[in-house]
Amino acid sequence: MSNEIQKTLTAAILKLLRPLVRLLLRNGMSYGDFADLSRWVFMDVAEKEFTLPERKQSVSRISVITGLTRKEVSRLQKIETPDDSAIAQQYNRAARVIAGWLRDSRFHTSKGTPAELSFDSGVDSFTALAKEHSGDIPPRAILDELLRVGTVEQNEDGNIRLLMEAFVPRTGEKDKLHILGTDVHLLLSTIDHNLRLGDSDPRYQRKVAYDNLPEEALPRFREMSAKKAQALLVELDRHLSAQDRDLNPKVKGSGRKQAGIGIYYFEQDMASDD
Structure with missing residues (x-):
């Protein structure tokens, strides 16, 4: 990895981690707990996604890829997969x-x-x-x-x-945290795909944003964006649901894929560290 790529990746990770760490601390998760989870994920991704062609993944190779010791890799492989x-x-x-x-x-x-x-x-x-x-x-x-x-x-x-045009829990922290894990995972997966294959097989990834807006401009934009986004999602849902084999068993085709579109609204104070 070149020095410039390393610097850019480090800066991106710091931005990504800041809101995540804020959420973890607010919910009582310590650095030690987070580090343990991170080690397990490093092992799991290396084991499942970084294999060599026609070769079984080994503890030694996982150790080389992740920087974890062989003893630590073996220990992590015995841990039951976290499941929700x-x-x-x-x-x-x-x-x-x-x-x-x-x-x-x-x-x-x-x-x-x-x-x-x-x-x-x-x-x-x-x-x-x-x-x-x-x-x-x-x-x-x-x-x-x-x-x-x-x-x-x-x-x-x-x-x-x-009461609401989507299943977005208004109560229950557990349910909201599940949505966090699911939606952020999908967004990061799309970004990763575009970094690897964006020239040949790009996936749609866009946003519109301005950084010198008065507070008075935001309520109208929140309302307008929510209304237009919901209308688009309903239209796309009609199309996708007609192709889903759980809902329409007569639909033919090979393989099993998940596909969709995610839309989110954001705003922040430009004086913040984020």
């Missing part, structure tokens, strides 16, 4: 139900907006919605989760009303 698959499944199924509610006209009002739904009365009920879009997760479990995170509310008549 249960949270991921819960998040994905709930998000699918919300997306289905937004795009499926059977669950809309005459004006084309998401309707209030009874829990289990008829083909346009919440139960029907959940059964179609959440797989084998019971509708009551999906409803309980959506109520818990504040995405829907249930009125005195038992009807269910959508």
Whole structure:
């Protein structure tokens, strides 16, 4: 690695780590805990993604790539993989139900907006919605989760009303932290792909930003960007959902891929260190 690349990478990592460390400290994670996780990830990535063609990855090669001792590599390989698959499944199924509610006209009002739904009365009920879009997760479990995170509310008549146009938990730090891990992972994976293959196989990665804006300009931009971004996501969701084989088993094709678009809003004080 050239000296210039090293300097640029170091500066980028420092920028990346600052908000992450802020979050870790706020949630009580020490440097030691973070270092332990980092060592495990270094070992795991080297073991799975930096193999030589037609050769089994060895402890010695992992040690050379990562700088970890062979003893440390062997110890880390015995540690059970950190796993939040249960949270991921819960998040994905709930998000699918919300997306289905937004795009499926059977669950809309005459004006084309998401309707209030009874829990289990008829083909346009919440139960029907959940059964179609959440797989084998019971509708009551999906409803309980959506109520818990504040995405829907249930009125005195038992009807269910959508409060947010996406599954973004308003309560529950655990759920929000899961989204952090998932979304930042996907963004970094796209950046890594473009650094490696951007000339031949680029993935869309853009932003628009200005750095001398008055505070008074931001509320309007927040509102406008949220409205336009949501409309775009709903349109793209309609297209992708029609190709998803979980929702449409008759769709043919090879392999199994995940693809999507992520949109985020940001603002910061230019006097800060970030």
